Amino acid sequence: MDKFGAMGILLRVVERGSLSSGAKSLELPLATVSRRIAELEDHLGTRLLNRSSRKLSLTEPGRRFVEASRRILEQVDEAERSTRGALLDPKGKLVLTAPIVFGRVHLVPVVSEFLAEYPDIDVKLILADRLLDLLESSIDAAFRIGKLSDSGLSVANLGTVRRITCASPSYLARHGRPMTPADVSRHVCVTFDNLASPEAWRFSSPRGDVLATIRSRLTVTTAEAAVAGAVCGLGLTRLLSYQVSDEVRAGRLELVLEDHELPPWPVNIISLGYDAPTLRLRTFLDFAIPRLKVRLERDGEVAFGR
Numbered sequence: 001m002d003k004f005g006a007m008g009i010l011l012r013v014v015e016r017g018s019l020s021s022g023a024k025s026l027e028l029p030l031a032t033v034s035r036r037i038a039e040l041e042d043h044l045g046t047r048l049l050n051r052s053s054r055k056l057s058l059t060e061p062g063r064r065f066v067e068a069s070r071r072i073l074e075q076v077d078e079a080e081r082s083t084r085g086a087l088l089d090p091k092g093k094l095v096l097t098a099p100i101v102f103g104r105v106h107l108v109p110v111v112s113e114f115l116a117e118y119p120d121i122d123v124k125l126i127l128a129d130r131l132l133d134l135l136e137s138s139i140d141a142a143f144r145i146g147k148l149s150d151s152g153l154s155v156a157n158l159g160t161v162r163r164i165t166c167a168s169p170s171y172l173a174r175h176g177r178p179m180t181p182a183d184v185s186r187h188v189c190v191t192f193d194n195l196a197s198p199e200a201w202r203f204s205s206p207r208g209d210v211l212a213t214i215r216s217r218l219t220v221t222t223a224e225a226a227v228a229g230a231v232c233g234l235g236l237t238r239l240l241s242y243q244v245s246d247e248v249r250a251g252r253l254e255l256v257l258e259d260h261e262l263p264p265w266p267v268n269i270i271s272l273g274y275d276a277p278t279l280r281l282r283t284f285l286d287f288a289i290p291r292l293k294v295r296l297e298r299d300g301e302v303a304f305g306r
Helices: 003-016 019-026 030-044 060-083 100-117 169-175 181-186 223-231 241-250 279-301
Strands: 049-051 056-058 092-098 121-127 141-145 154-161 163-167 188-192 200-203 210-213 215-220 236-240 254-256 265-271
Touching: 003 019, 003 030, 003 056, 003 060, 019 030, 056 060, 092 100, 092 279, 100 121, 100 141, 100 223, 100 241, 100 279, 121 279, 141 279, 154 279, 163 241, 169 254, 181 200, 181 210, 188 223, 215 223, 223 236, 223 241, 236 241, 241 279, 265 279
Parallel strands: 092 121, 092 141, 188 215, 188 236
Antiparallel strands: 049 056, 141 265, 154 265, 163 236, 163 254, 200 210
16 A cells, blocks of 8 residues: 555545545545545554544544654655755744743744745744644644653643733832732722632742632733733733833833742743654744743743842
């Protein structure tokens, strides 16, 4: 059987999310696509796809096989270009994902520089404050904030971000500055519910972590809305350092309770656990990682006086 051809068909079906959509994009009959995948499953002795009328999904062996197939086909393409004497300039499309504000503040400027230097690479940047599956969404690399589970993915650390509490100068002038976590209970808050509870916030203290009960006058679903509410003087808010760096620099927000911050969270870029990533992904990682490390260090030290 044509293993490479079957791999390509399987990848297209997974990318498109269904047998019929994959067949249409390949300009092949649906029966041919279904037969080729069934032959591949028979050859491997395992089911690769869970088929239903509503959704197609990968089995665990299927996930591993698709990951390996994508790597193999990329390497074959690079080997063919090299053998034909083609210049091994990186080319093609990169799909990246990141949290919304992190993408706007840090990633878009770096990606813009990258695209200017590598005109044969295009980037699709998916900004979302939810975790996307790299394999099922055909994502080359993802930026994740917080502790990672042991997922077998390739990981590069970019630095850390702080979990900070802040408010506008006008709010602090009217209501005073909280000096201890217990003081927070006497204030009103703007809560970004993807990061902090609308009922209690955790702080550090010499005796260990403590919970402070809060009153959320406004609970929002995006960090940018929480920033806007805090700048308007609605109350204290808790966000990540990069989410408020511009407002802190400009004096529109002031940090409070810095001595009671929780330990910072790591920022990582993860990719599928390839032994040899594609040329365009290697090129992007080599370009982006040092630049992002500098940007995160600047936000952690310059913007906040540390």
